[in-house]
Amino acid sequence: MEPSEIATRLRDKFPLEVIEVKSFRDQVFVSVKRDRITDICRYLYEDPELSMNFLSDLCGVDYPERKYRFEVIYNLYSLKYNHRIILKAQLSHDEPSIDSVVPIWNGANWHEREACDMYGIVFNGHPDLRRILMPEDWEGFPQRKDYPLKGDPGWEYRGFDESKELHAHDSDWNIK
Template structure:
């Protein structure tokens, strides 16, 4: 479904920054999602935060979806909020199951620290440039990543 004018503004500003920054724009139930190539996520995030017109000053959450057995296997959704503009947008990045690595956005939003650690801990997605990427919920010696769809329901033995 074609997105509303606000989504087009975000997509337009991202395209002005880099013509490859926007793979697609969609709207569902009034929520805008902009698909971004994984190699451009940090720059796109920085553009969304620093652009005076957009001013997405809050990263509300990073959500990971395991689409196993489909490829690309993982989908990361960055939920951004502009408090001054009362606006929201979601940036989506897809990652292959063979190479679930994406740049960290901690330099853009320091609050991403624990969100990225949670996604790493539960799904095994690695964030390049994260200053302290380690487990946050599970013990350090835990085997595997329990929210992956191929994780054994009875656990490892």
């Protein structure tokens, strides 16, 4: 099926959810509201003519100047029909949370953890939402646009909590 036709079907099925359909170099991008994301995904997964059984990718994008600051990108592909569509769910800065799609695709598990780690997006109903690439006591969300690539030395990461405690009293001993 042509990706544009999938987008049309999606718009017919969820007229209130689909915000915008864009196309670039034969790929179709559908922006949706976040509230019924699991319904939309389940429809794409279960409909026999769409059968989006392969979650290629899931990631976050940060647009600090927009009203809806975060986007979660669902890159869906059908192994059966060889067609692809990309869903973009919009989240606001104040409430960056969305329902997890792990019940539909197990492969979403780590992608969602990574999006949470990097952007602070919360996935409701995720079985094990922890930091994945960064240490568990890291502060901040590194891939947000307001997170600098390089900070001043006083602000940089100084190691795990254990090592911080270890050196907390260095000044008492006059260790330089």
